[in-house]
Amino acid sequence: MHAAREIAAETGVDLMVLTPGSDLRYLVGYNAHPLERLTALAVPARGEAFLVVPRLEAPMVAASPAGSLGLDVLAWDETDDPFAMLAGAATARLGRAPGRVAVGARSWAEHALGVQCAVAGSELGLASPVIDRLRMVKSAAEVEELAVAGAAIDRVHAHMGEWLRVGRTEAEVGADIAAAILDEGHVSVDFVIVGSGPNGASPHHELSDRTIEAGDVVVVDLGGGIPTGYRSDCTRTYTVGGPPSADVAEWYAVLQAAQSASVAAVRPGVTAEAIDEAARTVIADAGWGEHFIHRTGHGIGLDTHEAPYIVAGNDIPLVPGMAFSVEPGIYLAGRCGARIEDIVVCTEDGVRVLNEGPRELVELPG
Numbered sequence: 498m499h500a501a502r503e504i505a506a507e508t509g510v511d512l513m514v515l516t517p518g519s520d521l522r523y524l525v526g527y528n529a530h531p532l533e534r535l536t537a538l539a540v541p542a543r544g545e546a547f548l549v550v551p552r553l554e555a556p557m558v559a560a561s562p563a564g565s566l567g568l569d570v571l572a573w574d575e576t577d578d579p580f581a582m583l584a585g586a587a588t589a590r591l592g593r594a595p596g597r598v599a600v601g602a603r604s605w606a607e608h609a610l611g612v613q614c615a616v617a618g619s620e621l622g623l624a625s626p627v628i629d630r631l632r633m634v635k636s637a638a639e640v641e642e643l644a645v646a647g648a649a650i651d652r653v654h655a656h657m658g659e660w661l662r663v664g665r666t667e668a669e670v671g672a673d674i675a676a677a678i679l680d681e682g683h684v685s686v687d688f689v690i691v692g693s694g695p696n697g698a699s700p701h702h703e704l705s706d707r708t709i710e711a712g713d714v715v716v717v718d719l720g721g722g723i724p725t726g727y728r729s730d731c732t733r734t735y736t737v738g739g740p741p742s743a744d745v746a747e748w749y750a751v752l753q754a755a756q757s758a759s760v761a762a763v764r765p766g767v768t769a770e771a772i773d774e775a776a777r778t779v780i781a782d783a784g785w786g787e788h789f790i791h792r793t794g795h796g797i798g799l800d801t802h803e804a805p806y807i808v809a810g811n812d813i814p815l816v817p818g819m820a821f822s823v824e825p826g827i828y829l830a831g832r833c834g835a836r837i838e839d840i841v842v843c844t845e846d847g848v849r850v851l852n853e854g855p856r857e858l859v860e861l862p863g
Contacts (some may be wrong), residue, residue, distance in 0.1 A: 526562025544590025711738030738863025
C-alpha cells in the first residue's frame with residue numbers, strides 16, 4: 498500500500514480509490530463482495546490511507562487481513578452519504594480538495610461517478626498505471642500460489658479421458674470438469690470451455706448441447722481460483738474416437754512449434770510484443786497467420802486477465818516475476834480449432850513453465 502502511494506505521487510495522483518475487487522484484495526487483503534453500498538480503500542498522496550465501509554460490514558473488515566494493518570475504518574450508516582464522508586476525510590488528510598482522483602479499472606460506474614461528484618472539480622482517471630506496476634511483478638510467494646493453481650488444473654486435464662467421449666454433449670462434459678476443478682483444490686470455477694468440432698473455432702465458446710462425434714478435435718480451456726485468490730488457466734486440445742486427419746496433424750504441429758518458440762523467447766529484457774511475435778511468425782510463415790485471431794497471452798494473478806498483455810504494440814520489457822499465459826491458436830471457421838496454453842513466469846535467467854502435461858494433440862478413445 499505504501500508502494501502504491503509512492504507510485505501515485507510520482508504520477509501526480511492526489512487520491513486513489515479502490516472498491517471491492519482484486520486491487521483492494523491485493524493491497525490490504527480484504528476480499529469484499531461488490532454491492533451497491535460503497536466499500537472503498539482511499540489512499541491519499543499525503544496522510545494515512547483509510548477504509549470507508551458500511552457499518553454492518555465493519556466486523557468483516559476486522560476479521561480480514563486488513564484488520565491487522567491499523568487502517569482507519571470509517572463506518573457509515575444507512576442514512577449517511579459515504580461519498581461525502583470519503584471526500585471529507587481525504588481533503589482533511591491532503592489539506593485541500595483532491596485534484597486528480599484515480600479509481601480501479603473495474604469499479605462500478607455508480608461508485609466511480611459518486612466519488613467524482615463528491616470531490617467537486619476533480620479529474621477522474623484510472624488507477625491501473627499505479628496498481629499494475631506492482632501487481633504484474635509477482636513475489637516468490639505469489640509465484641508459488643500460481644504454481645499450486647497450475648498443478649491443480651493439470652490434474653484435471655490428466656483425467657480428461659474419463660469425461661470427454663463420443664456421444665456426450667459439451668455441457669455434460671463441462672459439468673464433470675467443473676466438479677473436478679473444485680475437487681482438485683479450487684474454490685471457484687471461472688470458466689470451462691469445451692469447443693468440439695466447429696465450436697472449437699470460437700476461442701471463447703460457451704458450453705452447448707452439441708454431441709461430441711468420432712474424430713472431433715476438441716479445445717478444452719479451464720481456469721479457476723484457489724483459496725488465496727490466485728488463478729489457473731490452461732488449454733489443451735484433444736481428438737476423440739480416432740486419430741486426427743493428416744492435414745490437422747500438419748497444422749497442429751505448426752501450432753505446437755509456435756507455442757514452444759514463444760515460451761523459449763521469455764527472458765528478462767525481451768518485450769511483451771516480442772513474445773507475441775515469436776509465436777505469430779511461426780504460424781504466419783507456415784501460411785496460417787490469418788487463422789491466429791487473438792493476442793498470444795495475458796498476465797495472471799488475482800485476476801485471470803491482467804497486465805502484462807502479450808500483444809503487438811506492448812513494448813514493456815519483461816522483468817523477473819512477470820507471470821502470463823502463452824496461448825497461440827489456429828481456428829478454422831466452420832470446421833475446428835486448436836490452442837495450446839501454459840502459464841509461464843519470467844525468471845532471472847529465462848522462464849519457468851507452471852503447467853505440465855502433453856502439448857501434443859492428445860488422442861482419446863471414443
